[in-house]
Amino acid sequence: MNITINRAGHFGLLVIFAAFVIWFTHNAWVASPTTINMLLIAPTALLALCLIVAIAAGLVLHPERDANGPEDEGDGSLRQRFGVPIGCLALALYVLSLETIGYDIAGVLFCAATMVLMGKRNLLVIVLYSFLVGFGPVWILQHPMGVPVHSLILE
Amino acid sequence: MLDFQAILDAFTLLFSMPMAWVVVPLGIFIGLVFGAIPGLSVPIAMAIFLPMTLYMDFLESILFLTAIFTGGGFGGSIPAILMNVPGTSAAIATCFDGYPMAKKGQHNRALGLALSASTVGTAFGYLMLLVILEPLSHVVLKLGPAELFLVAVIGLLLIGLMTDGRFWRAIAAGALGVLLALIGMSSAGTERGTFGSLYLLDGVDTNAAMIGLFAASELFLLVKSDYLVKDQESRRVSTREIISGFFAIGGNSVTLLRGSVLGAGLGVIPGLGSSIANLVSYSVTKRFSKNPDSFGKGNPDGVVAAESANSSSEGGSMVGLLALGIPSSAATAIMLSAFSVHNITGGPRFISDQKDVVYAIIAGNLIQAIILAVIGVVFIRFVVYIVRVPLAYLLPPIVICTALGSYALTTSISGPVTLLVFSILGVLMKRYGYSVVAMVIGLLLGLMMEGNLVRTWQLGGGSLWPLIERPISIAMLALIIISVGAALYGSWKRRQDRSSLLPGEELAGRDA
Incomplete structure (x- = not known):
């Protein structure tokens, strides 16, 4: 797998997203594990986590699908x-x-x-x-x- | 049915009040200024100038506030076109093609088009209000929490469908936006994700977050440029081009009509209105276009679709206020305060007892649309000089105004901090192809979605059956399934197309 700084940054962003989703869901669950409190949070968090994992897996399996590389550095200033x-x-x-x-x-x-x-x-x-x-x-x-x-x- | 005698009385009433024609242009100008400055917004302007209405008659005060509303509706498109920073959430879709047009040196034309679309959209919205005020109010009452929740889900899916080839990333961003919107105290009194901070009890400041997500990625990229428009020849300011752009709307009449109808219809829905109307209109226009690939690259139809919808949604949002006495947005909530200041309550009784006043409000707004066109051209003429100002002079005041604007909303440091956090997030998301629009829509709709889903659950006696009980909600669910199916089919087809290309061609054709 071709790990560039750009790709590492993308994985880092996905880790931040996943960490937020897990932390927020856990925090909401600890605050009140009732159905009413988790009614939207639980399915949304599950959807977000599944998509994050799928995107990360896609990046591992298909490196060419990753976002564009660093931009043109212009005059180098x-x-x-x-x-x-x-x-x-x-x-x-x-x-x-x-x-x-x-x-x-x-x-x-x-x-x-x-x-x-x-x-x-x-x-x-x-x-x-x-x-x-x-x-x-x-x-x-x-x-x-x-x-x-x-x-x-x-x- | 229309009461022509009441309409005649309304015009007599309007023209017997010379003061109304002093406060309307003033209100439009205030709205244009507040809409054009990112960080400030139409509700802020209306809230600041609400005390002035104490010294006005009821009709004058409502015309003054709706003039601010109308001016702000168009004002938000100015930074959207010139800087890719939506002045208000209603101008998000205006950025998609307005800014690419400005980058190509077509800023005069784009602003002229946006102004005419806003003018026609505003007039159309109020004309619809005039005709369907009473019947529409009955329909709105029939929309239950299940339908409102599903409308929000459709709104998020539409954003995903607009992002070419990045549907799932957009949905992930939207889901994250929804979760971010749920930070703070819930309606049941549960504290979620606040870190124990008082600043987060009311949740994430969506205005600051929106400006951060949108503005940052673009403003930071501008650090590398000297001017907004690179080509010196394209930086000219031309009243002739603004006016010709204004009248070029005839070439986009189908888009204009469709956007106006969609905006007026969606504006009626409480809490969604203009934020969704511009995106739905843009998305539908792109779907029906013969050249969908040109959208996002400076297609004038995109500007017209967004602006006509967000302007006509103003008329739609007045339905709730006038017919039901229920505000459907922050702006109409402030208007409701003006109602109570003058001891007037909106609702069916208000419409039947004071028909001439209701029609005078509508007729006054139709005339406002024409005044907007005149003041707007003069306003644009001066604002468009921004393209000639070097960015070294332009960027610092924009950033400072956005930071101070976000501070003014909360009068605490939480606004600027939110702006900072979401600015950096916006840079990262844009770099890796995640839709910041989807996250913003998630942020705007999250709380409303939760409230309606909980009510659906309670109405269903502890189940979500009400989501599939009524024909309207079943139709919405079908639309959701079709949207996801279309996205899956689109990505499958794209993969098929890619596999038939050589590797070099594939990379060259990939979306940025």
């Missing part, structure tokens, strides 16, 4: 090669920092980092635009819309 994982990481850092450093500053930093990742190098433009994009939506949410938002500078 960092952005072209790792743009998607770096984008995911940037979003993760942004979301996880929202409550710590405030929605305004987190937005400014996320905007600046994304612009640098996407090839912008004019520092003045990056700083001005990041402040506008970081503060603007938070201010709109806080004031005209009246939604309480944790922010470091804006009040």
